[in-house]
Each structure stands twice: as C-alpha cells, then as structure tokens.
Amino acid sequence: MISEHRSGKYSQYVLPALVLVVFLYLVVITRHSLLPFIISAAFAYILNPLVNYFTERGFRRIYVISAIYIVAFVLILLLGYVFVNFLSDQFVAFHKNWPAYVEKLKVLGQSLNAKLTGRFPFLAQLQPEIQQKIVPVMTAVPQYVLGTLPALSFLFLIPFISFFMLAGGGAIVTFTLNHIPAGKTEIVLHILARIDVSLGNYLRGMLTEAFMLFVIAFTGLSAMGLNYAAVLAIIIGISGLVPYLGAFVGVVVASIVAYVQFGTLMSVMKVVLFFCAIRFFDDWFMQPYIMKRAVELNPALIVFALMAGWEVAGFWGIVFSIPVTCILKELLLISIEIQETEFLWKPKPQPTRMSIPYT
Amino acid sequence: MKFLSFFKNIIDEDVKKKTDFLRETKIFDKIPGRKLVHVLGALRERDYVKDEVIFSEGEIGRALFIVQSGRIDLYKNMPDGGRKKIASVNPGEFFGEMALLEERPRTTTAIVGEDTHVFLLFKIKLDILLYSKPDIGVIISTRLAKIISARLRGMIDYLESGERKNDF
Numbered sequence: 001m002i003s004e005h006r007s008g009k010y011s012q013y014v015l016p017a018l019v020l021v022v023f024l025y026l027v028v029i030t031r032h033s034l035l036p037f038i039i040s041a042a043f044a045y046i047l048n049p050l051v052n053y054f055t056e057r058g059f060r061r062i063y064v065i066s067a068i069y070i071v072a073f074v075l076i077l078l079l080g081y082v083f084v085n086f087l088s089d090q091f092v093a094f095h096k097n098w099p100a101y102v103e104k105l106k107v108l109g110q111s112l113n114a115k116l117t118g119r120f121p122f123l124a125q126l127q128p129e130i131q132q133k134i135v136p137v138m139t140a141v142p143q144y145v146l147g148t149l150p151a152l153s154f155l156f157l158i159p160f161i162s163f164f165m166l167a168g169g170g171a172i173v174t175f176t177l178n179h180i181p182a183g184k185t186e187i188v189l190h191i192l193a194r195i196d197v198s199l200g201n202y203l204r205g206m207l208t209e210a211f212m213l214f215v216i217a218f219t220g221l222s223a224m225g226l227n228y229a230a231v232l233a234i235i236i237g238i239s240g241l242v243p244y245l246g247a248f249v250g251v252v253v254a255s256i257v258a259y260v261q262f263g264t265l266m267s268v269m270k271v272v273l274f275f276c277a278i279r280f281f282d283d284w285f286m287q288p289y290i291m292k293r294a295v296e297l298n299p300a301l302i303v304f305a306l307m308a309g310w311e312v313a314g315f316w317g318i319v320f321s322i323p324v325t326c327i328l329k330e331l332l333l334i335s336i337e338i339q340e341t342e343f344l345w346k347p348k349p350q351p352t353r354m355s356i357p358y359t
Numbered sequence: 360m361k362f363l364s365f366f367k368n369i370i371d372e373d374v375k376k377k378t379d380f381l382r383e384t385k386i387f388d389k390i391p392g393r394k395l396v397h398v399l400g401a402l403r404e405r406d407y408v409k410d411e412v413i414f415s416e417g418e419i420g421r422a423l424f425i426v427q428s429g430r431i432d433l434y435k436n437m438p439d440g441g442r443k444k445i446a447s448v449n450p451g452e453f454f455g456e457m458a459l460l461e462e463r464p465r466t467t468t469a470i471v472g473e474d475t476h477v478f479l480l481f482k483i484k485l486d487i488l489l490y491s492k493p494d495i496g497v498i499i500s501t502r503l504a505k506i507i508s509a510r511l512r513g514m515i516d517y518l519e520s521g522e523r524k525n526d527f
Contacts, residue, residue, distance in 0.1 A: 052400060055371065055374070056374065056396045056397075056400045057374070057396055058370055058371055058374040058375055059369055059371060060368065060369055060371045061371075063368075174404070177403075178405060178406050182407055182411035182412055182413055182471075183412050183413070183414060183418075185405055185413075185479075186413075186414060186420075186422050186479070187421065189403055189422070189479060189481065190421040190481055190483075193403075193481045193483050193484055194483055197483055197484075197487060338419075341419045341462050342418075348461070348463075351461070358515060
C-alpha cells in the first residue's frame with residue numbers, strides 16, 4: 001500500500017526529471033559524436049530478432065552474438081572475394097571504355113546544346129550562368145567523395161559498438177523495466193510493443209524489398225545485355241532502402257548507361273519500361289506481402305519526411321526519416337487511443353447485446 | 360572435459376525452465392513443446408516486490424499476467440471506500456485475460472502479496488502470434504474462450520448462491 005500513498009506526490013518526479021535534463025544536456029554537447037552510436041543502435045535493433053531466434057531456443061546470448069559475428073565475418077570475406085573478382089572485370093572494362101564514353105557524352109551534350117539554343121535562343125544567355133553554377137558543383141564532387149572517406153571507419157566502429165549493445169542491451173532494458181513504477185509498467189510496455197511491432201515490420205520489409213530490387217534489377221539488366229549490370233543492381237538495391245529512390249536512381253543511371261552503350265533511344269525506352277514493370281511488380285505484388293503488417297504511410301508523408309530528414313541531418317536524415325516517421329505515427333495513434341479509452345473521448349461499442357443472458 | 364563444459368555453457372538452462380513452466384499453465388498447456396518458443400518470444404517479464412500495485416480497478420487493461428513465482432492478490436473496491444480481497448493468484452495461474460480481448464477498465468485492483476515474477480502477454484503480441492502462427496493462435500484462442508466461459512459460470516454460480524449479497 002505504501003507505493004499507492006506516495007504515488008500522488010510530485011516530488012517523486014524531481015530526480016528523474018533532473019536525470020533527464022542532464023542526459024539531454026549531454027546529448028546536445030556530444031551530438032557530433034553520436035552518429036556512430038545511433039547507427040549502431042539501429043544495426044543492433046535490426047540484428048536483435050535474429051539473436052532472439054536463437055536465445056529463445058535455449059542458447060546463451062553472448063555465444064549467439066559471437067557466432068553470428070563470426071559467420072557474418074566469414075561470409076563477408078567470401079562474398080567480398082567472389083564479388084571483387086566478379087566486379088573487377090566490370091571495373092576494368094569501365095575504366096578502359098571511359099575515354100570513349102566521355103567523348104560520346106561530350107558530342108551528345110554539344111549537339112543537344114546546339115539544338116536547344118537554336119530553338120530557344122534565350123537559353124544561350126542562360127548558358128554562362130548555368131555553367132557558373134554547375135562547374136563548382138562538379139569540381140566539388142571529388143572533394144565530397146573524399147570527405148566521405150572518414151565515414152569508412154564506421155564500417156569497423158559500428159559492428160564493434162553494436163556487439164556490445166546487443167550483448168548488454170537486454171540487461172539494461174530489464175533493469176529499466178524493473179524500476180519503472182509498477183502501475184506504469186503496463187502502459188510503457190504497451191507503447192514499446194506497439195512501436196517495436198510497427199518499426200520492426202517496416203525495417204524488415206524495407207530490407208527484403210531492397211534485396212528483391214537488387215535481384216530483379218541484376219537479372220533484368222543482365223538479360224538486356226547492359227554493361228555493369230551488377231554495379232547498377234547494387235546501386236539500385238542500396239538506394240531502394242529509401243522509398244521511391246531505388247526506382248528513380250535505377251531508371252536514371254541505367255538509362256544513361258544504355259544510351260551510351262547502345263546509342264539508341266529504343267534502348268533507353270526498354271530500360272524505362274523495365275523499371276516501370278519493376279515499380280508495378282513492387283506496388284502490386286511485393287509490397288502487399290512484404291509490408292502487409294507495417295505502418296502504412298501516405299506517399300505525400302513519405303516525401304515530406306524525406307525532405308525534412310534532409311533538411312535536419314542531410315544524408316543520415318534521409319536514412320532515418322522513415323523509421324522516425326513510423327515511431328511518430330505510432331505515438332500519435334497511441335495518444336489518440338489513450339484519449340479515447342482512458343478519458344472516454346470515444347467509448348467503444350459493446351460487441352453484443354448485454355441483455356441476452358449467458359446460456 | 361573443458362571442451363564439454365564449454366558446450367554446457369552455451370545452453371541457457373533458464374529458457375528450458377521457462378518453457379517447462381509455460382507448458383504447465385492452463386492457457387498454453389495444449390501447445391506442443393517445440394512451439395512454445397514462439398509464445399516465449401511474445402512474452403515480457405518483470406519482477407514485482409511486495410505491496411506494489413500492478414493495476415487499479417477502473418484503469419484500462421492491456422496485458423495478461425502469468426504468475427511464475429510469488430503471489431498476487433486481487434481486490435474489489437467496496438461502496439464504503441474500502442477494498443475486499445476476492446482472490447489470490449498463485450504460480451502457474453494468470454489474470455487480466457480480458458485485456459487480450461478488449462481494452463476495457465479493469466474490474467479489480469492487483470496488489471503484489473509477496474515478491475513475484477510475472478510474464479506479460481500484450482494484445483498486439485498475441486495478434487501477431489494469431490496471424491503468423493495460426494496453429495498456436497487457434498489453441499490459445501480456444502483455451503482463452505474456455506477459461507472465460509468457466510469464469511463466467513463461476514460468477515453466475517457465485518451470484519446465485521447469494522454470497523454476493525453478503526460479501527459486496
């Protein structure tokens with residue numbers, strides 16, 4: 001009964017509030033170092049169901065995580081070896097043919113420029129201005145690429161941090177849950193379960209979809225005889241992790257490669273038709289199965305989330321925008337639900353007529 | 360021998376104890392042993408200490424509680440403002456099953472009688488189990504229906520015996 005008597009006092013929230021403020025202050029002052037930890041937490045969250053699969057079957061957590069890491073390391077080495085050998089042919093060919101491609105693009109650019117300025121003379125006035133804006137961007141590209149190189153250290157840092165998050169995360173969650181006030185445990189766990197289900201379904205769906213996009217793109221582009229099909233399929237698969245980006249990147253990059261390789265508009269049309277077919281297949285067959293239990297997000301909301309993510313945190317903002325939107329949407333739904341049930345905003349109807357007796 | 364002890368360390372005996380316990384509970388006793396891991400994956404656990412109030416009468420229910428160890432007492436609010444103990448839930452028993460069917464106010468207050476370890480099953484986790492593992496879902500739903508029916512019969516008998524008039 002003691003816990004009930006104390007539950008009404010606001011003084012009990014002073015210390016947790018103070019801890020929260022200190023925690024948020026630490027987050028703000030260390031925000032530039034947080035990125036690898038956020039990515040590691042996301043990576044650990046994605047791996048967690050696999051770890052749970054084995055722990056629920058009676059294996060100790062630390063051995064399961066170690067085994068998964070060892071198997072993943074060996075697989076990455078093997079796949080890397082096979083892939084480097086396989087892709088190296090494409091890279092060598094790409095490197096060899098590059099001067100010819102550049103020349104072809106230059107000729108194409110010049111003829112297009114002549115045609116456009118012939119038809120629309122005002123474009124000739126805009127040309128120096130456009131060049132002035134594009135040239136610095138183009139020259140900055142190598143610098144930008146070099147600037148992302150430190151991010152490669154994440155490749156080693158993230159699995160390392162994730163390992164310890166996976167190993168110790170369960171104990172921290174259990175400790176926290178055991179120290180939440182008893183009366184609040186049910187609602188806290190309910191909210192966590194709802195977020196976990198929708199976010200987990202979404203992430204698993206996205207990963208499956210990206211992998212399927214890679215397989216379909218690789219098969220289709222190879223069948224068309226397009227060069228660098230594997231490289232293109234990898235780019236399409238990775239960009240497929242961001243909604244709509246996979247198909248868009250795919251159609252643009254593959255169309256350029258097709259035009260440069262075959263030199264006809266028909267080849268570009270084939271590529272465009274192929275990606276339309278992928279989009280159709282994705283929307284009508286894959287998504288209803290893969291994403292059937294995920295949070296349904298309106299396409300307009302997805303676009304807004306992507307733009308907001310870019311504005312807030314650049315590239316990583318885009319990567320995390322949809323999962324964060326999932327969490328926010330679920331929190332909004334739970335808030336509405338709590339208002340309706342706890343405060344009786346909208347009482348739920350009885351499932352049957354109560355006057356009929358139990359027979 | 361060290362080699363063998365390494366393999367012994369890999370196995371978590373605690374998981375076996377939990378699945379053995381779940382096999383003994385009325386709600387999961389018809390589920391084949393190897394499939395109980397799916398049920399275990401859907402459950403959350405928590406320790407409660409004596410006198411903690413798990414939920415109060417009138418609060419919205421969201422989970423079923425299965426007592427693994429310890430004891431939880433269920434109380435009913437009385438018109439005079441006091442409360443009367445109407446039942447004790449012991450290891451292997453469960454309460455709060457209505458929360459799996461509808462989000463309605465709890466009909467009793469649950470207070471921990473002695474230090475207790477419980478499993479919690481939330482409606483959303485049960486829904487996933489029903490759809491992803493229908494063979495398990497059918498068993499749980501049927502058991503749940505039978506248990507609720509039995510408790511309803513018990514309540515009718517209780518009311519008919521006139522005890523309600525004296526007790527409440």
